[in-house]
Amino acid sequence: MKTIYLAIVLAPLVGSIVSGLFGWRIGCCWAHRVTIAGVAISTLLSFWVLARFISGGAEVFDGPVYTWLVSSGMRFEVGFLVDKLTAVMMATVSFVSLMVHIYTIGYMADDEHNWPEDSRAGTNSYQRFFSYISLFTFSMLMLVMANNFLQLFFGWEAVGLVSYLLIGFWSTRESAIFANLKAFIVNRVGDFGFILGIAAVAMYFGTLDYTEAFARAPQLADAQVPILGGVSLITLICVLLFIGAMGKSAQMPLHVWLPDSMEGPTPISALIHAATMVTAGVFMVARMSPLYELSETALSFILIIGATTAFMMGLVGLVQNDIKRVIAYSTLSQLGYMVAALGASAYAAGIFHLMTHAFFKALLFLAAGSVIIALHHNQDIRGMGGIRRYMPITWLTALIGSLALIGFPGFSGFFSKDAIIEAVGHSELFGAGYAWVLLTVGVFVTALYSFRMYFLVFHGQPRMDEHTRHHLHESPAVVTVPLILLALPSIAIGWLTVEPLLIHDWWMTGTWSPFVVVQAHDSLHELRAHWHGVQAFVEHGIHGLPFYLAMGGLALAALIWWVLQAWNPRIDELVQALTGPVARVLQNKYGFDDFNQRVFAGGGVGVGRALWIQGDLTLIDGALVNGSAQTVGRLALRFRHLQTGYLYHYALAMIAGLVGLLLFVGQG
Numbered sequence: 227m228k229t230i231y232l233a234i235v236l237a238p239l240v241g242s243i244v245s246g247l248f249g250w251r252i253g254c255c256w257a258h259r260v261t262i263a264g265v266a267i268s269t270l271l272s273f274w275v276l277a278r279f280i281s282g283g284a285e286v287f288d289g290p291v292y293t294w295l296v297s298s299g300m301r302f303e304v305g306f307l308v309d310k311l312t313a314v315m316m317a318t319v320s321f322v323s324l325m326v327h328i329y330t331i332g333y334m335a336d337d338e339h340n341w342p343e344d345s346r347a348g349t350n351s352y353q354r355f356f357s358y359i360s361l362f363t364f365s366m367l368m369l370v371m372a373n374n375f376l377q378l379f380f381g382w383e384a385v386g387l388v389s390y391l392l393i394g395f396w397s398t399r400e401s402a403i404f405a406n407l408k409a410f411i412v413n414r415v416g417d418f419g420f421i422l423g424i425a426a427v428a429m430y431f432g433t434l435d436y437t438e439a440f441a442r443a444p445q446l447a448d449a450q451v452p453i454l455g456g457v458s459l460i461t462l463i464c465v466l467l468f469i470g471a472m473g474k475s476a477q478m479p480l481h482v483w484l485p486d487s488m489e490g491p492t493p494i495s496a497l498i499h500a501a502t503m504v505t506a507g508v509f510m511v512a513r514m515s516p517l518y519e520l521s522e523t524a525l526s527f528i529l530i531i532g533a534t535t536a537f538m539m540g541l542v543g544l545v546q547n548d549i550k551r552v553i554a555y556s557t558l559s560q561l562g563y564m565v566a567a568l569g570a571s572a573y574a575a576g577i578f579h580l581m582t583h584a585f586f587k588a589l590l591f592l593a594a595g596s597v598i599i600a601l602h603h604n605q606d607i608r609g610m611g612g613i614r615r616y617m618p619i620t621w622l623t624a625l626i627g628s629l630a631l632i633g634f635p636g637f638s639g640f641f642s643k644d645a646i647i648e649a650v651g652h653s654e655l656f657g658a659g660y661a662w663v664l665l666t667v668g669v670f671v672t673a674l675y676s677f678r679m680y681f682l683v684f685h686g687q688p689r690m691d692e693h694t695r696h697h698l699h700e701s702p703a704v705v706t707v708p709l710i711l712l713a714l715p716s717i718a719i720g721w722l723t724v725e726p727l728l729i730h731d732w733w734m735t736g737t738w739s740p741f742v743v744v745q746a747h748d749s750l751h752e753l754r755a756h757w758h759g760v761q762a763f764v765e766h767g768i769h770g771l772p773f774y775l776a777m778g779g780l781a782l783a784a785l786i787w788w789v790l791q792a793w794n795p796r797i798d799e800l801v802q803a804l805t806g807p808v809a810r811v812l813q814n815k816y817g818f819d820d821f822n823q824r825v826f827a828g829g830g831v832g833v834g835r836a837l838w839i840q841g842d843l844t845l846i847d848g849a850l851v852n853g854s855a856q857t858v859g860r861l862a863l864r865f866r867h868l869q870t871g872y873l874y875h876y877a878l879a880m881i882a883g884l885v886g887l888l889l890f891v892g893q894g
Contacts, residue, residue, distance in 0.1 A: 227287055231306050234271045234316065235367050237264040238323075242360035249353025257353035261360040262327045268367065269324045272316040279313045288373050288437060300433060307373030307436060310732065311577065315370040315509055318581050319502055322588045323363040325708040329592050330359065330493045332704040333599060337491075340396055347397050355395060359497060362388040366502045370509055375424045375434040378510070382420065382474065385503045386413050392498070393490040402489040409483035416473020416480050423466030426451075430459055440516040447520045464517055464524035468531075471507025475561050478535045482818050484558060488550040492595030495550055496588045499557040505580050508564045512573045519571065526656040529569025533650075533661035536562025537668045538816065543675035545802060545812045548605045549594045552679045556631060557587060559672060563646050566661050570749045572649035578727050579642035582719055586630035586639060589712040593624040596701040596709065597683060601694055607679055608798065612688035616698035621684050623709040628680045630716040632673040632776050635764050641720035643669070644767045645728055649749040669772045673779025681787040682798065689795070721760055729757050 241264025245257040252260070278284035290305040308316075334352055341348025365388055369381025386409075394406030424434070430446060431439045449459040471477070476484040484504065488495055498504060511518060511528065518524055536559045543555030560583050567576035598605055600617060614621040630637040633644060647669075651662045688695045700706065726732040728750060757763070767773055790797045802809040814820065868879075 227308075228289070228291065228306070230271055230275070231287065231308055231371065232291065234268045234275070234320070235364060235371065237267040237271075238360045238367070239364040240264055242357045242364060245353050245360065246357030249357065250350050252353075254352045257356050258327070258331050261356040262324070264360060265320060265324045265327050265363055268363070269317075269320040272313070272320045275308065276313040276317045279310050284313075290373075294376075300428065302376050302434065303374055304377055305373040305435075306371045308371060311509075311512065312371055314577065314581060316367065318584050319366050319370065320363065322584050322712075323359070323366075323497060323502070325588060325592070325712055326493045326497045327356070327359060329496075329595070329705055329708040330356065330491075332702050333493055333595055334491065342398055345398050351395075355392075355491070358388055358392050358395070359493065362392065362497060362502065366506070369506055373436055375427060375436075375439075379421065379424060382470070382506065382510075383417070385506060386410070386417070386474070389487070389494075389498055389503055392494040393487045395490055395494070399489065405483075405486040405489040408486050412480055412483040413473045416470045418469075419466045420470020420473075423463050423470065426459070426463045426466065430463075436513070443517055443520060458521060458523070460517060461521040461523045464514070464521045465527060467514060467517075468507075468511060468524065468528055471510055471565075472531065473507075474510075475504050475507030475565065476535075476558055477507075477531050477562065477565055478538065479818060481535060481539065481558055482815075482822060485551050485554045485815075488548065488554055492550065492591060492598060495554070496591035496595070499554060499587060499591065504557060504561055505564070505584070508561065508568065508576060508580050511565070511568045512577050515568075515571075515573050518568075522655060525569050525571060527569070529566055529650070529653070529655060529661050530657040532562045532565030532567075532569055533657075533664040534562070535559070536566060537664035537671065540668050540671040540675060542812050542815055544671070544678065545809055546675075547608055549597065549607050549610075549679065549683065550591070550605055552607070552675060553587070553590050553594060556590075556672065556676065559668065560587065560631070563643060563665060563668075566650055566665060567646040569661070570646075570650045570653040570655065570658060572646065572653075572749045574728050575642065575645040575649050575750060578723070579639075579646055581723070582630070582638035582642045582716075585712050585719060586627045586637075586716040589623055589627040589709060589716055590631065592705070592709055592712065593620050593627060596620040596705050597624075599701055599705070600698055601690060604690070604694070607682045609690050610683045610688075611686040611690075612684075613698065614684040617700045619700055619706045619709060623706075623713045624680065624684065626713045626716050628676045631676050632780065633669060633772065634776065635768050635773065636717070636721075638716050638718070638720035640767060641724040641763070644763075644770070644772060645724070645750070645753060647772055648753055652752045653749040666772055666775065670775040670779040673776045674783050677780050677783035678787050678798075681783060681791065685788050686791050687795070724763065725757075725760060729754050 238261070241261035244252070244260045249257045275284065287306055287308040290301075290303040292304040294302045294304065296302070334355055337351050337355070338348060341351065362385060365381050365384035367381075369378060369385060372378040372381060390406045390410045393409055394402045396402045427439055428434055430449070431442050433439055433442070443460065446459055450456040451459050451462050453462070469480075472480045484499070487498060490498075518528075539555050539558035539562065543552050543559065546552045546555060560579070564576045564579050564583070567573070567579065596617065597610065597613060597620060600613070600620075601610065604610075626637070630639040633640040647662065647665050650658055650665055653661075688698075690698075786797060786801060794800065802813075811817075
């Protein structure tokens with residue numbers, strides 16, 4: 227099996243290397259063929275591995291592949307841990323990535339028009355893009371398959387690096403460079419906490435191996451660290467690791483990079499925001515559940531952060547006019563739901579929502595990209611409208627994605643989101659009541675912003691110029707086929723997986739389990755105790771508060787942006803004007819960006835300027851470098867008067883020096 231697992235990881239890497247280094251020779255066609263072939267191999271093998279776990283014919287693999295070094299008894303290795311959690315992540319990541327690869331053929335076909343004519347960066351950009359997204363897939367697979375903290379950190383940083391390259395892919399655009407620098411710097415803030423957490427594990431546990439660390443954790447459950455009068459070691463480790471997750475999974479206040487990452491091409495938006503980079507933090511906390519279950523403080527912290535992000539970022543999505551930014555803020559909100567589930571110890575529900583969200587969020591991004599292609603890269607929903615009649619496949623798949631996102635009964639998002647809300651409602655941890663209220667009200671907000679976008683884009687009268695409207699047509703098959711293939715699991719995956727994943731403890735079976743849930747923290751017990759089948763779960767959900775809130779949000783969106791929009795095309799502007807200060811706060815994104823720019827960025831520039839003027843110019847250049855030279859010059863001007871050119875002056879100086887030397891020697 228080790229060979230199979232190596233093939234899953236290395237196939238995308240080989241495709242990336244070939245396309246990246248030899249793309250100029252093999253051309254565009256072979257560049258996308260070789261990278262798609264690599265990801266397709268990885269996808270097929272990942273599904274085969276998952277199928278073996280489903281059938282019960284697979285054993286957990288936990289072992290090294292390559293030992294890098296051994297120092298003081300600690301092993302630094304490349305190794306794989308392939309269990310049910312890993313198998314689900316491998317299949318999800320590779321499948322979504324494959325759909326994005328295929329879709330990219332159509333989206334990036336005319337990429338040369340996105341570069342200035344004299345730009346050398348635009349040369350072979352098509353091949354380079356495929357190389358990057360294939361390398362991204364390799365990095366994410368290395369992360370989810372890791373069996374130790376060293377490899378986890380490698381994959382963690384690798385996806386960050388490649389996302390930097392992808393967000394700023396159109397490097398001649400100043401906004402793209404700003405966005406990728408912002409993403410890189412904000413993630414470094416989170417990664418600082420992450421690496422401190424790994425260092426604490428290495429220091430106190432004496433190992434970087436997951437299995438060994440988890441086995442030793444209960445022995446250190448009561449250990450204290452001499453910080454601020456004494457802090458629980460496990461709590462400190464868990465919070466530090468979660469700070470890393472706050473950066474990668476864009477939780478407040480480290481969320482600011484994700485909306486700006488929309489500057490990258492749309493396939494990257496789908497790849498980063500669906501099943502890969504942003505879910506790395508969710509996966510990491512789930513994998514580290516044996517540690518988190520030992521710290522109620524850390525769980526409450528995660529629960530509160532996740533619920534706050536889910537609600538507040540959903541509100542910001544209501545006032546966005548860029549089609550990709552609306553979906554980006556929905557990603558922030560849905561990540562908050564996943565994180566809140568982890569905080570409530572409902573790890574299975576969090577991973578379940580990660581999986582369902584991967585399909586419908588990738589679907590929404592790719593559908594948005596199909597619209598953007600048709601509108602010649604216009605992304606403002608205020609200039610759209612009536613697209614349904616011109617692009618029926620894109621319209622239908624976008625509708626499916628939107629229904630799944632709001633948790634409409636029967637769609638995949640319904641099963642996972644309802645399970646999260648119910649689990650949080652039954653949690654007894656501090657902050658659970660606060661989190662339940664925000665997550666429940668967030669369902670209304672989700673429906674409102676999702677169908678605001680849907681109605682403004684696909685219904686009503688066309689608001690684009692006549693030339694664009696005249697040339698509107700459905701995207702080619704290379705774009706629409708991935709949409710259809712992502713729409714199918716957005717409908718069906720919940721029906722097929724909710725019972726085994728949440729009810730029958732599928733995660734817990736096997737020789738080793740990533741989930742060690744203490745019964746006192748198990749918030750899914752009520753769902754299991756009252757389970758009467760999938761159909762009964764759907765019927766129960768229809769009579770629940772979240773359903774009524776979702777339908778209320780959908781109905782209000784239809785009233786405003788479908789019915790009233792037909793009477794008054796400026797209704798969206800009127801609504802935002804009526805909400806006044808609230809809309810301005812949301813449009814300003816609660817001031818996070820301004821605060822960061824003025825305090826952190828501006829403060830950094832100010833400190834740098836002060837060090838430059840006072841430190842470099844005044845102290846180093848002025849006092850040390852130029853000052854020492856000027857001192858020597860002044861002394862030279864004084865001593866030059868001793869050089870008179872008269873022989874008797876020199877003879878007198880020699881006699882005086884000789885007398886002084888004799889006196890010195892005589893005293894010695």
